[in-house]
Amino acid sequence: VIAYGTADDNPTGLGLFLITTFVEGTQLREMIKADSTDEQGDKILRSDIPDSTLMVVYLQIAGILLQLSEHNFDRIGSLSIDSDGNWFIGSGPLTLNMNELARCGDVHVKPRVYSTTADYLLQIAEQNFLHLERQRNSIRNAADARLKYTARYLFCAVAPNFVSRRYDRGPFKLFCDDFQLGNILVDDSFKITGIVDWEWCCAAPFQFTYAPPRWLLLNEPAYWNSNVDKEDLLNIYIPKLELFLSILEEQEHCRQDHEAPTRT
Secondary structure, three states, rough: OOOOEEEHOOOOOOOEEEEEEOOEEEEEHHHHEEEEEOOOOOEEEEOOOOOOHHHHHHHHHHHHHHHHHHOEEOEEEEEEEEOOEEEEEOOOOHHHHHHHHHHEEEEEEEEOOOOOOHHHHHHHHHHHHHHHHOOOOOOOOOHHHHHHHHHHHHHHHHHHHOOOOOOOOOOEEEEEEEOHHHHHHEEOOOOOEOOOOOOOOOEHHHHHHOOOOOOOOOOOOOOOOOOOOHHHHHHHHHHHHHHHEEEEEEEHHHHHHOOOOOOO
């Protein structure tokens, strides 16, 4: 990053700005996607991509996730910087989902800072209900309305099961809401040259950071077509997940060994 600032800092009057060096590379998603798409037109993972290539990719991504997880915060929210250059939680989390609700559905959610995971998950549940109630084209028919209404209540019912009493009040982790393969640039040998689109980065519950990656098959599980046999998709997804977790665990042990004090 060469320079950045708000609209008031921009002498051209063109608004807020960010100037960076040019990063060579190709979207990782484009490098490993199949030529065809699924029934919904979404990009899918190549079936012939070898595990050796995936291991190169997973190794680097595991290191990035572990670096992000090293940063602890006492509240959930967006990062700000004070006059001394210190980072702190200055406002509520601005997530990709909140942006899409405003952009596509004209549903505006006012962010605020959270002290517990339980409160934040409740707010996410409320966002889902607001989406259903206020976006004028959020449902197609009565059956679709019942399905979406039921799904939101089920989310409220199961959400407490994902809250650990021990970590309900943190520490919270640095998390990028838009960390996916389309924002990772690589060279021809699959070495990462850069990662873009960090604007949806915030301090979030550790469950967000440590959840199974949703990008392993490119098309996220939430968008798997109901007409496709999900058992077949799981049979593809689970081996990729196990491979990624084994690499992540290995890298975690390596970092711990490296940071351990040397005995004399």
